[in-house]
Amino acid sequence: MEKFTVKDLNITYNGKNRKKVYAVDDISFELKAGESLGIIGESGSGKSTMIHSFLRLLPEKTAAVTGHAYFDDIDLLNCGEKELKDLRWKEIAVVFQKSMNSLSQIHKIGTQFEDIYRVHYPKARKQEMKEAICNLLEIVNLGPHVYQMYPFELSGGMQQRLNIALSLMFHPSLLIMDEATTALDVITQGQIMDEISEIEKRFSITRIMITHDLSVVASSCERILVIYAGRLVEYGKKEEILRKPLHPYTQGLIQSFPSLYGKKEQLKSIPGTLPDLSQTYQGCIFAPRCRYASERCFKIRPQQYILEGDHKVACHKYGEKKDE
Numbered sequence: 001m002e003k004f005t006v007k008d009l010n011i012t013y014n015g016k017n018r019k020k021v022y023a024v025d026d027i028s029f030e031l032k033a034g035e036s037l038g039i040i041g042e043s044g045s046g047k048s049t050m051i052h053s054f055l056r057l058l059p060e061k062t063a064a065v066t067g068h069a070y071f072d073d074i075d076l077l078n079c080g081e082k083e084l085k086d087l088r089w090k091e092i093a094v095v096f097q098k099s100m101n102s103l104s105q106i107h108k109i110g111t112q113f114e115d116i117y118r119v120h121y122p123k124a125r126k127q128e129m130k131e132a133i134c135n136l137l138e139i140v141n142l143g144p145h146v147y148q149m150y151p152f153e154l155s156g157g158m159q160q161r162l163n164i165a166l167s168l169m170f171h172p173s174l175l176i177m178d179e180a181t182t183a184l185d186v187i188t189q190g191q192i193m194d195e196i197s198e199i200e201k202r203f204s205i206t207r208i209m210i211t212h213d214l215s216v217v218a219s220s221c222e223r224i225l226v227i228y229a230g231r232l233v234e235y236g237k238k239e240e241i242l243r244k245p246l247h248p249y250t251q252g253l254i255q256s257f258p259s260l261y262g263k264k265e266q267l268k269s270i271p272g273t274l275p276d277l278s279q280t281y282q283g284c285i286f287a288p289r290c291r292y293a294s295e296r297c298f299k300i301r302p303q304q305y306i307l308e309g310d311h312k313v314a315c316h317k318y319g320e321k322k323d324e
């Protein structure tokens, strides 16, 4: 894969009482091969909905998805089932927080890994296959003894590490992680992310990850997408966003974290709560919580202004005043 492009993504749920919920609203971004993106935002802001849509995992009856998610020139949102299925696993791997247990509890881990390995490498020799699998286990900090064990003998965290190992088996072009390391202890999480970053460099893997932990984003992602109430509020290089966040929401999010660079500060939180997404909003959806909000902010929705490079920010403070 050369690039992954999300264009004009909109997702609406049909909620109770025929209410429409505008879960994702006009999101576009592009990643090149080998880049890593961390998506941040409060829970309920549409992050998981968005990445589930890339693999068409949302319930078709209730979720209406429009727009595009191009894996090179294949539009994942509109391609045939067969085409999508062929990309899963080998080209696109996914790990969720509570990974739908991809492994059976009653078969040995090694045997299951071998079976999956053989699907794509049917001619693999036993020894070579075993080595490859033990390498994978090592990446996620599990020893070779796990080969002979059953998943039920492992803790939840260890099973999650197996899922991460499985996702890396075929060096996918695109790796999608939704809070995949959240349940792990900090040290294991750090080690696994370091290993993943290494493998990504070697195989030019593009990663999109959701995590509520900004320090994971800071240490393992090159780009950041900040989402608020299903809308892109800021997008750009990690250094730019963490050191000099432009959008008032990003500023609040970063301030609400204990200091990433330098001394620990007290946790601040942004006053207010996420808006009701079954309402339509005329102006800036963050206005009720924004300390810079002016009358114009309540009336006119800010467009996404592109600043230096591809740093995008959706806030009137960075646009011209001519649309007033």
Ligand code: SF4
Binding pocket: 247, 248, 249, 284, 285, 286, 287, 288, 290, 291, 292, 293, 294, 297, 302, 314, 315, 316, 317
């Ligand atoms: Fe705040 Fe206005 Fe910018 Fe929205 S557009 S974030 S309300 S300053």
Ligand code: MG
Binding pocket: 043, 044, 047, 048
């Ligand atoms: Mg989520």
